[in-house]
Amino acid sequence: MSEKAIQDLYPDDTAHCYGCGRLNEHGLHVQSYWHGDHSIATFEPKSYHTAIPGFVYGGLIASLIDCHGTGTAALAAYDAAGREPGTEPHLRFVTGSLHVDYLKPTPMDTLTLRGEIKEIKGRKVVVAIDFFSGDTQTAKGEVVAIQIPEDWGK
DSSP, rough: OOOGGGGGGGGGGGGTTTTTTTTTTTSOOOOOOTTTTTTEEEEEGGGGGBOOOOBBBBBHHHHHHHHHHHHHHHHHHHHTTTTTTOOOOOOOEEEEEEEEEEOOOBSSSSSSEEEEEEEEEEEEEEEEEEEEEEEEEEEEEEEEEEEOOOTTTT
């Protein structure tokens, strides 16, 4: 597994996302790592991430899938280019589309996300995410991530 999360390598001007931005003090701080042929992230939900007692709020699940998907896209793009994550020019992605299927209620437990690349085509990366609470899959998602141009927001 890679030593640093891809989100730790985002340049400061793109590191403020509520879900994955290391510079957002109120954010979730999603951390995505490359692990062989897939990505992995874990998250420990807090009591305030509750939908009903004992179960995780669905919006949190969607946010985690979203940010792990864009992080996985960045990892895959660096890998496909034969580059080390975080090298310049930076490869940073935003969400073009997010689809989430809630398979069953998600108990408050360690949440694990596993991402697999379905397609890389130009600036677009499609990522499938399996979402687990403990050992039980409770959701799955697909993120279409779009690489932002270097001059974005300038």
